[in-house]
Ligand SMILES: Nc1ncnc2c1ncn2[C@@H]1O[C@H](COP(=O)(O)OP(=O)(O)OP(=O)(O)O)[C@@H](O)[C@H]1O
């Protein structure tokens with residue numbers, strides 16, 4: 001084997017020009033494979049990240065089953081009223097909430113010395129701590145959870161307070177990321193500050209602009225519950241805050257809010273699924289688990305809502321926002337299904353792109369292979385006498401076959417190596433000069449090399465077999 | 480009497496060219512004992528090379544039997560024939576047939592590459608150098624054929640034929656490409672070789688002077704042996720009258 005390799009290298013160096021031309025052809029073929037696979041993979045990865053980043057991995061679980069945008073499925077809406085009335089006998093439904101809140105605020109104002117909690121609760125069972133535990137620990141493919149609770153609270157009488165009543169909004173560390181908060185000024189709260197229930201707050205930019213116009217809200221504070229909550233950050237929440245300026249919203253650690261409101265439950269829990277593909281499954285599992293925990297009979301509607309995030313995602317991929325809104329307002333399965341259709345067609349497009357490029361690469365590899373075949377045929381013809389001599393000296397058919405196969409494979413593999421280098425340069429240019437997205441996978445590189453060697457085998461076999469099956473007498477007479 | 484190296488009986492070789500049949504050998508019977516130095520002569524086209532190809536297991540007989548070292552080789556596979564050529568026969572050709580751009584040593588090593596069991600590289604090299612030494616070419620071991628004279632090239636070829644210690648050397652017109660003097664040197668080399676090793680040599684030539692070196696001379700014509708006689712007076716090795724003696 002080693003001697004065959006030496007022989008092959010020797011014979012290649014003896015046909016230097018031909019060999020290097022063939023090498024060129026071969027390496028261009030392999031370089032094409034490398035570049036094309038790099039580009040194709042890059043495109044596919046880009047599509048994947050687009051799908052991942054824009055796609056719905058966020059699942060929102062809310063107590064109550066009203067539909068915020070009013071486009072609800074018939075039947076579902078109807079049943080909610082009856083359902084709620086049953087669950088909260090004597091309490092008002094959603095429609096009365098604002099009134100109920102105002103009444104509570106009035107009551108609170110009368111006893112302004114202590115923070116008082118507005119008595120209004122979600123018109124359905126709030127989400128309990130054990131349900132939070134269920135979501136964060138017992139459902140598979142959940143990457144993160146974050147809960148929130150909010151309520152109006154009367155502030156301590158302090159001259160620094162710009163208002164008398166504020167809406168405290170307790171949140172957990174993952175919340176800002178899930179809600180897509182944008183930091184305008186200062187910072188968010190650290191995990192530690194959340195865990196220690198630090199007396200710090202983050203406020204919406206609208207609130208900052210309203211109460212501290214023309215100056216920074218940082219280091220200003222709210223006094224409530226006997227503590228001073230320093231403002232450390234100003235954020236844009238992406239939600240419409242104009243309606244909550246009279247009673248400004250302030251974000252504080254969940255623990256603090258729960259204590260202040262004396263409500264150790266959640267209004268809303270956000271769940272991040274491990275990947276886009278898992279979102280439907282996770283949402284379905286959450287719904288089933290909650291129904292199970294709440295022991296809801298089969299013929300009863302949910303008294304909670306599980307929704308996926310697509311309102312934001314869909315328009316970013318070019319869908320008509322109205323469609324997105326309609327989809328959003330509709331059932332989760334539809335939302336998810338249309339999302340997945342879109343993702344599927346995007347992936348399909350990426351794959352088609354890769355296939356198209358790959359076939360071009362395959363053609364150039366084929367051309368390289370034909371080059372190998374050509375040089376091998378020439379080599380066999382030119383060396384017929386040598387083959388005859390070797391046979392006379394005892395070379396068996398398989399020895400001759402091996403000699404020429406090793407030569408063809410060596411040629412192809414050398415071309416392959418050169419092609420790898422060439423391909424790497426090509427990818428580098430594509431990435432850094434043309435700014436295309438590329439991705440290099442070691443598997444692809446291996447495949448390119450193996451393909452090069454396979455080309456040698458396939459295209460070398462014909463000429464090698466021709467050499468091996470020569471009649472020694474005829475070969476010896478050749479000139 | 481020891482067993483003959485070659486034992487042929489009524490060997491025929493017919494080439495079929497379409498409807499045409501060429502009878503290259505028409506019934507050759509021949510026994511050659513170990514240690515004989517047989518020269519075969521004949522006109523061009525008489526069938527000398529055809530006979531030699533059969534003797535060398537490069538070709539098969541069309542009819543008749545051929546035993547090499549008491550073994551019938553007419554029904555062996557290509558692979559078995561290759562092994563026999565490798566182990567038992569050393570070829571010397573008219574055109575030397577050395578691999579170009581390859582050193583003398585490497586050329587001599589070629590038969591060893593195909594020997595089974597495998598011979599390690601170091602041992603191959605040793606054997607090749609020993610064979611070259613026997614041919615008086617130790618100082619040319621690393622030379623390429625293009626750097627050697629015709630006579631030296633043919634001696635490298637003889638070294639290659641010897642390297643695997645065969646029982647038979649087959650030479651087809653080994654002096655055909657050499658001038659008279661060099662041809663005589665090569666013949667002398669073969670004579671010495673036979674003297675020292677007792678190897679059997681079969682040599683084809685159309686020159687009577689070269690044929691005269693044999694201990695037995697066979698002539699063939701039209702595919703048949705027409706004469707086969709012992710040569711009782713092989714030429715005294717011509718230590719050719721020293722050139723210095725010539726005024
Ligand atoms: N492969 C072949 N196909 C057909 N006919 C052949 C073939 N090889 C040899 N012959 C014929 O067989 C006959 C003997 O040829 P061979 O080569 O043995 O002659 P030769 O005695 O070696 O002649 P020379 O001295 O010219 O080398 C010739 O008539 C030749 O034409």
Ligand SMILES: [Mg+2]
Nearest residue numbers: 527528529651
């Ligand atoms: Mg001849």
